[in-house]
Amino acid sequence: MSQRDLFGLMWANLKRMRARVTLTALGVVIGTAAVVLLISLAIGLQTSAEAQLGGFGDLTTIEVFAGGGMMSIGPGMAASSSGGTDGVKLDRAAIEAFRKMAHVVAVSPKGNLSGQMQIEFNRETYFPGATGLEPDVAPKLGWRLAAGRASIGRGQIVIGQKVLANDFGPVSFGPGGGGSAYGPTPAPTPRPEDLVGKALNAELVKYDDEGTEITRRERLRVAGVFESSGGQEDYSLYMGLDDVDTFNRWFSTERRNARDGYDNVVVKVDERTEVRDVQKGIEDLGFSTFSAAQILESINRTFIIMQVVLGGIGAIALLVAAFGIANTMTMAIYERTREIGVMKAIGATNRDVLKVFLAEAGAIGAIGGVAGVTLALILAQVIELFLRAMMAANAQGSGEPLNLLITPVWLALFAIVFAILVGLMSGIYPALRAANLRPVQALRSD
Amino acid sequence: MAASTDETPVLALTDIRRDFRMGRLLVRALRGVTMDVLPGEFLVVMGPSGCGKSTLLTLIGGLDRPTAGSIVTSGDEDITRGDETALAEYRRRWIGFIFQSYNLIPTMTARQNVEFPLVFAGIGRAARRARAEALLKRVGLGDRMTHRPIELSGGQQQRVAIARALANAPAIVLGDEPTGNLDTRSGQEIMDLLLELNRAGTTLIVVTHDARLCTYAHRVVRMEDGVVLGVDAGGRADEPRRSVPIEGDTRDVGVTAAAVRGHSIRRRRSFTTAEA
Ligand SMILES: Nc1ncnc2c1ncn2[C@@H]1O[C@H](COP(=O)(O)OP(=O)(O)O)[C@@H](O)[C@H]1O
Numbered sequence: 152m153s154q155r156d157l158f159g160l161m162w163a164n165l166k167r168m169r170a171r172v173t174l175t176a177l178g179v180v181i182g183t184a185a186v187v188l189l190i191s192l193a194i195g196l197q198t199s200a201e202a203q204l205g206g207f208g209d210l211t212t213i214e215v216f217a218g219g220g221m222m223s224i225g226p227g228m229a230a231s232s233s234g235g236t237d238g239v240k241l242d243r244a245a246i247e248a249f250r251k252m253a254h255v256v257a258v259s260p261k262g263n264l265s266g267q268m269q270i271e272f273n274r275e276t277y278f279p280g281a282t283g284l285e286p287d288v289a290p291k292l293g294w295r296l297a298a299g300r301a302s303i304g305r306g307q308i309v310i311g312q313k314v315l316a317n318d319f320g321p322v323s324f325g326p327g328g329g330g331s332a333y334g335p336t337p338a339p340t341p342r343p344e345d346l347v348g349k350a351l352n353a354e355l356v357k358y359d360d361e362g363t364e365i366t367r368r369e370r371l372r373v374a375g376v377f378e379s380s381g382g383q384e385d386y387s388l389y390m391g392l393d394d395v396d397t398f399n400r401w402f403s404t405e406r407r408n409a410r411d412g413y414d415n416v417v418v419k420v421d422e423r424t425e426v427r428d429v430q431k432g433i434e435d436l437g438f439s440t441f442s443a444a445q446i447l448e449s450i451n452r453t454f455i456i457m458q459v460v461l462g463g464i465g466a467i468a469l470l471v472a473a474f475g476i477a478n479t480m481t482m483a484i485y486e487r488t489r490e491i492g493v494m495k496a497i498g499a500t501n502r503d504v505l506k507v508f509l510a511e512a513g514a515i516g517a518i519g520g521v522a523g524v525t526l527a528l529i530l531a532q533v534i535e536l537f538l539r540a541m542m543a544a545n546a547q548g549s550g551e552p553l554n555l556l557i558t559p560v561w562l563a564l565f566a567i568v569f570a571i572l573v574g575l576m577s578g579i580y581p582a583l584r585a586a587n588l589r590p591v592q593a594l595r596s597d
Numbered sequence: 598m599a600a601s602t603d604e605t606p607v608l609a610l611t612d613i614r615r616d617f618r619m620g621r622l623l624v625r626a627l628r629g630v631t632m633d634v635l636p637g638e639f640l641v642v643m644g645p646s647g648c649g650k651s652t653l654l655t656l657i658g659g660l661d662r663p664t665a666g667s668i669v670t671s672g673d674e675d676i677t678r679g680d681e682t683a684l685a686e687y688r689r690r691w692i693g694f695i696f697q698s699y700n701l702i703p704t705m706t707a708r709q710n711v712e713f714p715l716v717f718a719g720i721g722r723a724a725r726r727a728r729a730e731a732l733l734k735r736v737g738l739g740d741r742m743t744h745r746p747i748e749l750s751g752g753q754q755q756r757v758a759i760a761r762a763l764a765n766a767p768a769i770v771l772g773d774e775p776t777g778n779l780d781t782r783s784g785q786e787i788m789d790l791l792l793e794l795n796r797a798g799t800t801l802i803v804v805t806h807d808a809r810l811c812t813y814a815h816r817v818v819r820m821e822d823g824v825v826l827g828v829d830a831g832g833r834a835d836e837p838r839r840s841v842p843i844e845g846d847t848r849d850v851g852v853t854a855a856a857v858r859g860h861s862i863r864r865r866r867s868f869t870t871a872e873a
Pocket residue numbers: 617618619624625626645646647648649650651652653
């Protein structure tokens with residue numbers, strides 16, 4: 152029997168039990184649509200979570216902290232620590248050790264300004280976070296400049312694109328998203344080229360034991376402006392590590408020797424896939440680490456579990472549909488027993504009979520699958536429109552349209568293939584029964 | 598007797614037994630049947646109801662397996678030893694079935710019903726259609742090609758069934774009371790058609806109650822209680838049996854050719870028109 156004849160026969164048989172096929176396929180439609188919608192939801196959530204993670208920036212850097220030290224990176228982002236390592240210092244020797252590790256391309260201590268600094272520019276006051284770096288390390292970390300140079304001498308700074316921008320500060324919704332929301336008095340953000348060479352007035356503020364404000368004025372010359380990364384770096388200002396040390400000593404009441412060790416070291420790795428191993432190596436030395444890659448990995452893991460769980464819930468609906476198909480095919484075989492006998496009498500092999508009934512079961516799955524995916528896509532649009540209307544009604548309508556449901560092509564194809572498989576599997580038992588009917592008995596039935 | 602002894606039978610049945618177990622009861626439907634089917638003959642099997650005629654026919658047709666005994670074709674194959682697939686192949690190449698209740702597929706047109714065996718034989722669409730149309734014309738239904746069974750009379754349905762039985766140009770056409778459901782006139786027409794087919798070279802075995810058919814037969818097998826009582830000369834005992842030369846492929850075989858296809862043909866070359 153040729154494929155074409157098999158298809159023709161299958162189609163004719165489906166047509167003659169049209170009502171039952173429709174009802175049975177409806178079960179598959181619901182199951183498939185449920186699988187597609189629920190997995191689309193999981194993917195949509197993952198995608199928007201990943202977009203927000205864009206704010207973490209570089210996926211090939213690892214932040215290293217002194218062992219057991221306290222870190223506050225942000226809510227819900229615990230850095231891993233291998234604990235109980237008070238003796239390990241994050242010093243020059245440690246940095247050298249990191250540098251010798253495979254796949255490490257750059258290492259730099261990072262110093263964070265421990266007090267408040269404000270910068271005057273165009274009669275506006277800005278409060279950027281300031282970080283100290285080794286003078287020439289920025290390019291090695293993969294940070295590219297939009298203008299100027301990256302080497303930071305004394306009294307020099309390299310700034311992120313948004314340090315002097317008139318917006319609401321470091322609230323990032325996906326790459327490039329944050330900059331579009333302007334405050335009530337928008338002033339044009341200065342172009343990077345125009346900033347290079349400018350001297351900015353900076354003011355450091357501290358309070359003495361009586362609570363009196365003491366200020367220290369500095370002039371900081373802009374050596375360069377980083378390219379926008381879309382992350383939090385855009386809102387940071389970088390200065391020489393020595394300057395940060397100097398300022399921190401001024402902030403601090405007790406004298407502290409910086410050579411005792413750094414609070415924070417940044418390690419750059421060549422490939423994203425190597426981050427995990429390097430991170431492990433550093434932790435084995437007794438340091439705490441943090442990497443966006445690791446967070447992303449664990450978030451992805453969570454979302455894959457979510458996809459499986461939600462997909463599984465949808466699959467239960469498909470399981471019910473599978474029983475429907477098996478039932479319909481069993482009924483069909485009862486009704487067509489005599490016909491099966493005839494088919495065999497005129498030369499059909501058991502295989503031919505098997506193929507005919509399997510094809511019918513598979514086709515019910517296929518019809519249900521295609522219709523189910525179509526239904527899911529339509530429903531996804533409807534839900535999307537509904538959500539957008541809700542967001543618009545919520546006054547703010549802030550920027551980015553949020554895609555709650557994302558249906559990739561692979562998911563649609565997978566769902567259809569899965570529905571066909573469900574059909575075929577449900578059809579196996581009835582089809583085998585039909586194929587193995589003894590011709591005499593089949594012909595005798597009424 | 599019509600048979601000359603040196604002739605290879607199309608089928609040789611030896612000591613065929615068929616027991617049916619019904620709970621603790623053993624029904625011995627056939628209790629040792631030995632007989633030959635000669636090329637080109639019109640063989641009628643007669644006997645009272647329940648004597649095992651239908652059982653015999655299903656065994657000859659490869660729809661069932663005997664409890665004991667052998668059925669050897671002129672191709673020297675014992676069909677009782679083959680597996681399911683071999684049996685299906687035997688049914689397709691060697692046998693055409695005509696049932697008392699026609700057994701047409703109700704959703705198919707007359708032409709599609711006749712084409713159906715050719716579908717399983719893997720014949721292409723155009724050839725299939727041409728052959729089905731030729732066969733339907735042959736049985737006098739040239740103007741009913743696209744009618745469904747429900748739109749046809751019993752006699753017409755049986756004609757479609759006969760055309761279907763001939764589709765694969767089988768070596769033997771089997772009829773189990775083919776006129777049993779028909780009124781006298783339609784029954785007569787079907788008998789005439791069978792006679793005509795046999796005269797053109799189709800080997801026929803027909804099981805019947807109807808004594809009229811004996812006049813059409815070369816030989817009449819009388820059965821009772823699962824055994825053959827005897828073989829009588831039929832009304833056409835002296836008429837030469839005509840057997841169409843076996844050709845290689847159904848597609849090339851004329852409408853009336855009682856030919857089989859493929860490898861089983863090799864050893865059947867020896868008989869052409871057998872004389873009494
Ligand atoms: N599948 C079966 N199971 C049990 N008994 C059967 C079966 N088929 C036939 N028989 C019995 O075998 C005997 C012969 O039946 P059958 O060949 O149909 O007779 P006929 O066609 O001559 O009227 C009967 O007694 C019948 O009851």
